[in-house]
Amino acid sequence: MESAPLVAGVELGGTKCVVILGNGPDAVEEEVRLPTTTPAETLAGIEAVLDRWIGFAGLGVASFGPIGVDRAGADWGQVTVTPKPGWAHTDIGRRLRRRYGVPVGFHTDVVGAALAEARWGAAAGLDDVAYVTVGTGIGVGLIAGGKPVDGLTHQELGHFRPLRLPGDEWIGSCPFHGACLEGLASGPAIAARAGRKAEDLETDDPVWEGVVHALGQLLHLLVLTGVPRRIVMGGGVMTGAGHLLPRIRAAMTRSLAGYSMLPEVAIADTFVVPAGLGDRAGPIGAILLGQQALTAL
Numbered sequence: 001m002e003s004a005p006l007v008a009g010v011e012l013g014g015t016k017c018v019v020i021l022g023n024g025p026d027a028v029e030e031e032v033r034l035p036t037t038t039p040a041e042t043l044a045g046i047e048a049v050l051d052r053w054i055g056f057a058g059l060g061v062a063s064f065g066p067i068g069v070d071r072a073g074a075d076w077g078q079v080t081v082t083p084k085p086g087w088a089h090t091d092i093g094r095r096l097r098r099r100y101g102v103p104v105g106f107h108t109d110v111v112g113a114a115l116a117e118a119r120w121g122a123a124a125g126l127d128d129v130a131y132v133t134v135g136t137g138i139g140v141g142l143i144a145g146g147k148p149v150d151g152l153t154h155q156e157l158g159h160f161r162p163l164r165l166p167g168d169e170w171i172g173s174c175p176f177h178g179a180c181l182e183g184l185a186s187g188p189a190i191a192a193r194a195g196r197k198a199e200d201l202e203t204d205d206p207v208w209e210g211v212v213h214a215l216g217q218l219l220h221l222l223v224l225t226g227v228p229r230r231i232v233m234g235g236g237v238m239t240g241a242g243h244l245l246p247r248i249r250a251a252m253t254r255s256l257a258g259y260s261m262l263p264e265v266a267i268a269d270t271f272v273v274p275a276g277l278g279d280r281a282g283p284i285g286a287i288l289l290g291q292q293a294l295t296a297l
Helices: 039-050 093-100 108-118 181-185 188-192 207-227 236-240 244-256 278-295
Strands: 009-012 014-024 028-034 056-061 103-109 129-134 137-142 232-234 273-276
Touching: 009 039, 009 108, 009 244, 009 278, 014 039, 014 188, 014 278, 039 093, 056 093, 056 108, 056 129, 056 278, 093 236, 103 108, 103 232, 108 137, 108 278, 129 207, 129 236, 137 181, 137 207, 188 207, 188 236, 188 273, 207 244, 232 236, 236 244, 244 273, 244 278
Parallel strands: 009 056, 056 103, 129 232, 232 273
Antiparallel strands: 009 014, 014 028, 129 137
C-alpha cells in the first residue's frame, strides 16, 4: 500500500510558531518550534526549517489573524490589519508558494485547530464543528462538510458584542470595541478587571460570572448558525480553569431558553466539550490545510 505524501505545516502564533512535517498526530517526522519576532526574522527561520525537508508535497499555514483567506482576493495569504507590530500586510502564503512550488493552504490558527479536532480530536468523525479558543484572544473556527466556512473573510466572532449582566458597566479591554466578547472574557480582559491573571483567581471570584455570561452567549450564537454538531473549547483560559466548562454549558442552555433545542444541543455535556488535542491541534491542523490544498488540485 502506497503511503500518503508528506505535508509540511506551519502554525504561526503571536509569540511562537511550530513547523511540522508529517501526515497526522501519529505520523510526525519532525517538529520545530521557533519564536515569533519580526516578519523578516520569523519567515527566514521558517524557511530554514522547510529548506531541509526536501520532497514535501503540500504546505499548510495556520496563522494568527486577521488574514486574507479569499483565494480570489489580492490579500490572500497575508496577515492583514493585525495590531501586532510590524506584521500588518505581511505576505506569507504567496511567498512560500513561490519558494517551494507546492500547493499551499492558508487559514486561521483556530480553523486549523477545528480541522484537527474534527479529524483526530474531541469531534472525531464529525464534519460540522465549531472550535472556540479562549486565551490571549477569543477566536472561532467553523467547519462544515469537512471544510472551513468562509467567503469574503474568516469568522471574527470574538469581537461580537454580548448582552451585559444587569448593572455591569465595566468598559472592557478591547482596543477596538471595549466590551466585546474578547474585551470581556479573554485572558487579558480577566486580568485587567480582576488585577490578577485568570489562573490565580478563586473559582468563586465574581469576575467569572461575567465571563461565563458572555461565553454562553457565544455558544448561543453558534447554535443559531446551524453549523456545529459539536462545539470544542480550548485555549489557555479554558484549560487553566476547569470549573468554567460546566458553567458555560449551563449559560448557553439558559440563553437559548428552549429555542431550537435539538436533541444534540439539549445534551450539553456532549455538545460542548473540551479540546482533545491540546496545543497540538494547531500544528496538526496546518498539515490538514496542506492536505486540503493538495486534494483541491
